[in-house]
Amino acid sequence: MNKEPIIGIDLGTTNSCAAIVEGDGQVKLIPYKGGEYTIPSIFAIDDKGNELIGHEAKRQWQLNPRNTVYGAKRLIGRSYKSDVVETMRKIVQYPIRAGSKNDVVLDVAKKEFTLQEISARILNKIRDVASNYLRVPVRRAVVTVPAYFTDRQRQSVKDAGKLIDLEVVRIINEPTAASLAYGIRSLAENAHVHEKVVVYDLGGGTFDVSIIEIRDRVFEVKATGGDIFLGGIDFDNAMIRYVLEDFRAKHGVDLSTDPVAMQRIKDLAERTKIDLSSREEVPFNIPFITMTAQGQPLNIEMKFTRKQLEQLTAPFIDRTLQMVARVLVDSGLSTRDIDEVLLVGGQTRMPVVQERLTKFFGKPPSKGVHPDEAVAIGAALYAHSLQDDTNLRIQLLDVIPMAIGLEKAGGAFHVVFPRNAPIPNAKQLLGTTSFDNQTELSMRIYQGDGEYVSQNELLGDFNFSGIRPDRAGQVQVEITFDVNVEGILTMRARDPQTGREMKTTVRVTQS
Numbered sequence: 001m002n003k004e005p006i007i008g009i010d011l012g013t014t015n016s017c018a019a020i021v022e023g024d025g026q027v028k029l030i031p032y033k034g035g036e037y038t039i040p041s042i043f044a045i046d047d048k049g050n051e052l053i054g055h056e057a058k059r060q061w062q063l064n065p066r067n068t069v070y071g072a073k074r075l076i077g078r079s080y081k082s083d084v085v086e087t088m089r090k091i092v093q094y095p096i097r098a099g100s101k102n103d104v105v106l107d108v109a110k111k112e113f114t115l116q117e118i119s120a121r122i123l124n125k126i127r128d129v130a131s132n133y134l135r136v137p138v139r140r141a142v143v144t145v146p147a148y149f150t151d152r153q154r155q156s157v158k159d160a161g162k163l164i165d166l167e168v169v170r171i172i173n174e175p176t177a178a179s180l181a182y183g184i185r186s187l188a189e190n191a192h193v194h195e196k197v198v199v200y201d202l203g204g205g206t207f208d209v210s211i212i213e214i215r216d217r218v219f220e221v222k223a224t225g226g227d228i229f230l231g232g233i234d235f236d237n238a239m240i241r242y243v244l245e246d247f248r249a250k251h252g253v254d255l256s257t258d259p260v261a262m263q264r265i266k267d268l269a270e271r272t273k274i275d276l277s278s279r280e281e282v283p284f285n286i287p288f289i290t291m292t293a294q295g296q297p298l299n300i301e302m303k304f305t306r307k308q309l310e311q312l313t314a315p316f317i318d319r320t321l322q323m324v325a326r327v328l329v330d331s332g333l334s335t336r337d338i339d340e341v342l343l344v345g346g347q348t349r350m351p352v353v354q355e356r357l358t359k360f361f362g363k364p365p366s367k368g369v370h371p372d373e374a375v376a377i378g379a380a381l382y383a384h385s386l387q388d389d390t391n392l393r394i395q396l397l398d399v400i401p402m403a404i405g406l407e408k409a410g411g412a413f414h415v416v417f418p419r420n421a422p423i424p425n426a427k428q429l430l431g432t433t434s435f436d437n438q439t440e441l442s443m444r445i446y447q448g449d450g451e452y453v454s455q456n457e458l459l460g461d462f463n464f465s466g467i468r469p470d471r472a473g474q475v476q477v478e479i480t481f482d483v484n485v486e487g488i489l490t491m492r493a494r495d496p497q498t499g500r501e502m503k504t505t506v507r508v509t510q511s
């Protein structure tokens with residue numbers, strides 16, 4: 001085994017897992033104690049002040065919902081004012097507050113945490129498990145993120161790694177990683193592959209879809225799209241709403257304000273949903289869910305059929321297929337051009353998801369990748385290709401998921417890189433001073449597909465200083481936008497007349 005291994009980490013919304021290419025060239029998922037491969041992406045502090053991560057945190061979630069953080073991946077790198085944060089505040093029971101950098105902070109057991117700190121703890125747990133398993137300290141990792149992550153979210157994952165001295169050597173997109181697991185079926189055999197694949201990734205919290213052309217060991221993303229608010233949790237919530245309404249109709253009692261009852265319903269809803277993937281009908285019984293005013297115990301006694309679940313959740317699957325259609329248009333391809341549809345994420349086990357994709361593409365999805373493992377395996381393969389002594393050469397050609405651009409007068413969004421622009425990528429803009437003796441120039445940069453900046457996420461306020469003092473319009477400033485292979489933006493500016501670089505500072509201020 002290499003002294004300094006680079007592991008692949010799938011940092012998931014609900015579960016995380018890690019993998020490595022071992023000395024014999026086999027890709028292995030790193031087992032957690034008891035042989036499980038995934039660790040819940042949950043952090044908690046118990047009433048004695050102990051920090052709990054993973055299974056331990058999940059186990060006590062029911063009893064300690066205010067100090068148990070889940071779904072943190074949806075909040076990382078987001079502005080407090082964004083719609084996403086607003087939605088999360090309504091769903092979760094832990095307190096979400098505004099931080100000082102237009103970010104989000106959480107109060108867990110009266111202690112303040114940034115989202116980077118929470119993610120760092122989960123990454124650290126995965127790293128510890130990997131270090132124990134490999135018997136060498138792990139300091140480097142390739143970490144996957146949803147293709148739909150913005151620049152700021154990607155940067156935040158890198159920052160989380162820094163907090164625990166874990167070098168995130170490369171961020172790669174989850175669907176791209178899954179396509180690696182499919183395309184590199186064997187390290188030994190150098191089989192010729194020339195296929196266009198769709199990766200349909202419906203996990204616990206997010207939906208991602210990418211179209212990727214594989215030419216041997218070149219993986220070129222043609223287009224990508226997604227919805228960071230669409231996943232298995234929404235399927236569970238649709239069932240929970242149904243159960244609550246049924247109970248209200250039968251007993252006139254609203255259970256939604258009772259956290260312990262809600263937790264029990266939530267747990268059973270998810271289990272029932274999963275059972276309905278292999279059975280047509282499943283009972284839904286919870287004894288003593290609450291009491292009447294007279295002290296009589298009340299039970300939930302219902303059943304769910306697969307058909308019922310399908311009806312309740314059809315709108316979510318419709319939304320995913322609309323996104324698949326958009327991504328096909330963006331890539332200039334039709335369903336006939338697609339050789340394989342790869343399923344990733346636990347929610348794709350639901351039979352109707354597979355049936356609807358079969359109808360949409362005119363052929364059943366591939367069985368070529370494991371829905372829970374493909375992302376971590378792809379990350380490990382890519383990590384292996386970055387090792388000094390590797391014989392695996394992979395070329396990833398990815399894209400940015402949403403346009404990057406700047407604010408124009410009146411709040412309009414001026415696109416610099418359109419959605420699906422290939423990365424790495426660089427663009428230059430020429431600006432001039434607008435008043436006499438101007439020495440600084442500021443620009444607000446956003447990412448999103450909205451026509452107005454108010455609909456998009458603020459990436460930062462870039463300030464260029466040290467401009468030569470002169471009359472208005474006499475000095476030019478050449479601004480370079482650089483998006484690296486990870487989808488992370490940096491900017492610089494220079495005076496084209498003198499060639500002198502200006503000083504650039506970035507602030508992520510209140511928008």
Ligand code: AMP
Nearest residue numbers: 203204232233274277345346347349350
């Ligand atoms: P992931 O984020 O990929 O781990 O996906 C987790 C989601 O998949 C959760 O919402 C699970 O409830 C869901 N899931 C896991 N197994 C199944 C199954 N057999 N049928 C339906 N949903 C499932």
